[in-house]
Amino acid sequence: MTRKSLGFVPLIWQCVFCNTQNPGPIKSCTSCGAPQPENVEFLQVDEERFNFIKDEALIRMAKAGPDIHCPFCGTRNLSTAELCKKCGGDLSWDGKARQTGQRVRTTQEAQEWQPPEPGVPEAEKRKVSPIFLIIILAVIVGCVVLLVMLLRTDDLTATVTDVQWERSVVVEAFGPVTASAWWDEVPEDAEGTRCSLAYRYTSEEPQVNATEVCGEPYVVDTGTGVGEVVQDCTYEVYDNYCEFTAMAWVAVETVTETGRDLAPAWPALSLLPDQREGGRNEVYVINFRDGSDTYRYTTSNLQDFLQAEIGSQWVLQINQLGGVQSAEPAN
Ligand SMILES: [Zn+2]
Numbered sequence: 624m625t626r627k628s629l630g631f632v633p634l635i636w637q638c639v640f641c642n643t644q645n646p647g648p649i650k651s652c653t654s655c656g657a658p659q660p661e662n663v664e665f666l667q668v669d670e671e672r673f674n675f676i677k678d679e680a681l682i683r684m685a686k687a688g689p690d691i692h693c694p695f696c697g698t699r700n701l702s703t704a705e706l707c708k709k710c711g712g713d714l715s716w717d718g719k720a721r722q723t724g725q726r727v728r729t730t731q732e733a734q735e736w737q738p739p740e741p742g743v744p745e746a747e748k749r750k751v752s753p754i755f756l757i758i759i760l761a762v763i764v765g766c767v768v769l770l771v772m773l774l775r776t777d778d779l780t781a782t783v784t785d786v787q788w789e790r791s792v793v794v795e796a797f798g799p800v801t802a803s804a805w806w807d808e809v810p811e812d813a814e815g816t817r818c819s820l821a822y823r824y825t826s827e828e829p830q831v832n833a834t835e836v837c838g839e840p841y842v843v844d845t846g847t848g849v850g851e852v853v854q855d856c857t858y859e860v861y862d863n864y865c866e867f868t869a870m871a872w873v874a875v876e877t878v879t880e881t882g883r884d885l886a887p888a889w890p891a892l893s894l895l896p897d898q899r900e901g902g903r904n905e906v907y908v909i910n911f912r913d914g915s916d917t918y919r920y921t922t923s924n925l926q927d928f929l930q931a932e933i934g935s936q937w938v939l940q941i942n943q944l945g946g947v948q949s950a951e952p953a954n
Pocket residue numbers: 638639640641642643652653654655656657
């Protein structure tokens with residue numbers, strides 16, 4: 624986030640002794656003469672629009688830096704002062720610079736503000752009712768029971784009735800492919816590149832080709848009795864997004880071989896010069912019968928599959944949904 628300055632506005636401060644409202648840069652009460660206290664709160668005068676200061680000298684003062692509070696007599700001095708204008712004390716000796724950058728309230732906000740009531744402590748408010756706790760506990764127990772039921776399996780012995788296998792190989796070809804990427808990610812051999820501006824990211828700092836997005840202006844304390852109107856902005860950066868054609872390996876075909884025996888084989892490939900083998904995949908299915916019930920076990924484990932002679936006995940683990948969790952030949 625970048626804080627952007629829009630200009631400076633006058634602030635006021637209220638004397639704690641006589642309640643007189645004084646202009647911000649005036650360091651002692653115009654009515655009773657009391658100095659601005661160290662923790663004085665400057666307030667923004669309520670107004671529809673900001674009444675920007677045009678006085679160059681006042682703006683220079685606001686930009687020079689925060690006032691320094693005299694450690695000897697409590698008088699506030701300009702940041703440029705070395706000795707207190709009232710008592711002549713050396714301000715470099717423990718002189719406190721006023722805090723800056725905090726948001727300034729309006730006089731109306733300051734009037735409406737009430738100190739928080741010293742009511743119920745925070746910890747007690749957060750206490751959860753016991754009924755709510757019991758409900759939560761019941762839901763957790765219910766979930767655990769459901770999970771245990773789903774994971775519970777029953778063992779049974781079944782006979783292999785039928786087997787199936789399917790093996791496939793992906794064929795890839797090297798050829799032109801249309802793709803898109805940011806200009807700095809386009810491959811060097813790309814052709815027919817066409818780019819247009821598109822939103823890429825949001826930056827905290829100003830950038831080239833960026834759209835500025837700013838929040839509502841507000842006033843911050845400069846520590847001088849003058850307020851600075853600022854706006855927090857971010858920058859939506861636009862960049863060239865390109866479409867292009869480049870050479871790459873792409874899947875063009877999947878060759879599949881299937882069978883219903885215990886001799887699975889990979890499909891024979893006849894590759895062209897600009898083709899190569901891509902990924903391989905194998906799926907084996909064993910069907911079982913136990914009385915009138917049938918079960919289907921799917922695996923990619925060839926060693927298991929090769930033992931599935933028709934008529935052989937297997938031990939199956941069946942989950943609560945009727946699915947075969949695991950299968951192995953019975954001894
Ligand atoms: Zn006063």
